[in-house]
Amino acid sequence: NFISGNLFPMTADDTSFPVLWKIYSILLWLLELVQMCVLIRGCILVPKERALKDGLIGLAITIEVVFIVVRIQTRRGLIQQLIQNLNDILRTKDEIMRNIVIGIFKPIKAPFKFYLIGGTASVFMWTVVPFSLVFHRNVFFYIDYRMPVIFSKEPFSITTFVAGSLLVMTSSVYIFIKKVSVDSYMTHLILLITAQYKYTALKLAMIFQGAQNNCDDASEAKSYDMNQYAKKKIKIICQQHNAVLHMTFLLRELLSSNLSIMYLNNVFRFCCIVIMVISVSNNFLSILLVVNIYCYFRYTKK
Numbered sequence: 001n002f003i004s005g006n007l008f009p010m011t012a013d014d015t016s017f018p019v020l021w022k023i024y025s026i027l028l029w030l031l032e033l034v035q036m037c038v039l040i041r042g043c044i045l046v047p048k049e050r051a052l053k054d055g056l057i058g059l060a061i062t063i064e065v066v067f068i069v070v071r072i073q074t075r076r077g078l079i080q081q082l083i084q085n086l087n088d089i090l091r092t093k094d095e096i097m098r099n100i101v102i103g104i105f106k107p108i109k110a111p112f113k114f115y116l117i118g119g120t121a122s123v124f125m126w127t128v129v130p131f132s133l134v135f136h137r138n139v140f141f142y143i144d145y146r147m148p149v150i151f152s153k154e155p156f157s158i159t160t161f162v163a164g165s166l167l168v169m170t171s172s173v174y175i176f177i178k179k180v181s182v183d184s185y186m187t188h189l190i191l192l193i194t195a196q197y198k199y200t201a202l203k204l205a206m207i208f209q210g211a212q213n214n215c216d217d218a219s220e221a222k223s224y225d226m227n228q229y230a231k232k233k234i235k236i237i238c239q240q241h242n243a244v245l246h247m248t249f250l251l252r253e254l255l256s257s258n259l260s261i262m263y264l265n266n267v268f269r270f271c272c273i274v275i276m277v278i279s280v281s282n283n284f285l286s287i288l289l290v291v292n293i294y295c296y297f298r299y300t301k302k
Contacts, residue, residue, distance in 0.1 A: 004174070004181035005029065006069055009076050012084035028174055035149070035171035036062050042148035055148040058172065065178050068258045072185070075254055082250045085243060086192055096202060101195045108187065116180045123176045127169035134158055147172070186255055193251055196244040200237055207233050 001008055005025035007017050017025075039059055043051040072079065090097065127146045140161040141154045151164045207230050 001181060001185070004178045006072075006178055006181045006185075008072055008181070008185050009079045009083065012080050012087055028178075031167070031171050032062060032066075032175055032178075035167065035175075038149040038151060039147060042142065042145075042150045045150060046142050046148040050143060051148050054146065058147055058175075061179065062175050064261055065175055065182060067261055068182050068186075069178070071258055072182075072254070078250055078254055082189070082247055082254070085247050085250075089196060089240065089243065094199075097195075097199050100199050100202070101192070104191050104195045104198065105188075108191070112180070112184055112187075115183075116177070119176055119180065120173055123172050124169065127165070127172050130165050131162070134162060186258065189251060189255070193244065193248055196240075196247070200241050200244065203237050204234070207237070 001010065002021060002024075005028035007021060007025050036059070039055055039062075043055040043059065046055070090101070130144055130146050133140065133144055138158050139155045140158065141156075142148065142150055144161060145164060145168060147168050149164060149168055151167075152160055
């Protein structure tokens with residue numbers, strides 16, 4: 001949350017982030033704004049094939065991240081309400097709940113680490129390739145950048161090229177980290193709600209199983225007491241389930257449009273990736289990097 005600069009709500013109260021965090025976040029968004037402006041201009045002026053191959057997919061990812069981050073930030077009150085409801089449930093000292101929550105998050109820790117580290121490395125390698133050109137010439141053009149960006153009129157000097165390439169590399173890496181942060185945040189919210197449904201199902205199964213065993217082994221009077229106890233427990237579970245349903249509606253209101261834009265963007269990125277693979281069919285390293293980047297972005301859909 002801090003490294004990406006997204007600063008999503010993490011607590012139920014309106015706790016403010018430190019000033020340095022906010023300044024850092026503002027600087028990152030200014031960097032992405034500059035990148036988007038020069039990228040839009042570049043997609044207009046460079047050849048259409050180059051714009052489609054290297055520009056539109058980066059623009060689409062940036063727009064997706066900006067849309068989702070703005071959507072989440074403008075619904076902070078709803079998120080804080082959702083977090084408060086989750087805290088009220090998770091605050092209970094129930095070992096079953098604890099084990100379910102830990103168990104449901106454990107399988108995603110390694111994939112998300114691989115997603116972050118591997119994806120960041122692939123984006124870095126993809127954007128650092130143009131720097132090799134500085135050893136071969138002193139004059140550069142728009143098409144020499146990794147992405148179709150325009151900072152000055154062509155031809156331009158090595159200093160302008162290096163500065164522009166550094167901006168492209170930094171902004172590309174950070175927009176990927178922002179996307180990982182968005183995906184991780186939404187995934188954790190969804191899994192926390194999923195854990196509540198698993199807990200409800202398990203508790204009901206345990207109550208009915210226990211009631212059945214007690215009815216088979218106990219006297220009529222004791223069976224009646226056990227049934228009353230089971231009814232009381234079921235009532236508590238039903239009340240908790242109603243609270244979970246309310247949280248589900250809150251989550252749907254928060255994430256429905258986000259998931260829709262992610263789905264559409266995945267389809268668009270797939271089309272762009274196909275074009276990129278075809279265009280670099282003679283360069284094995286470029287194909288490998290392109291496929292890696294697509295796989296890391298594709299992971300978010302799953």
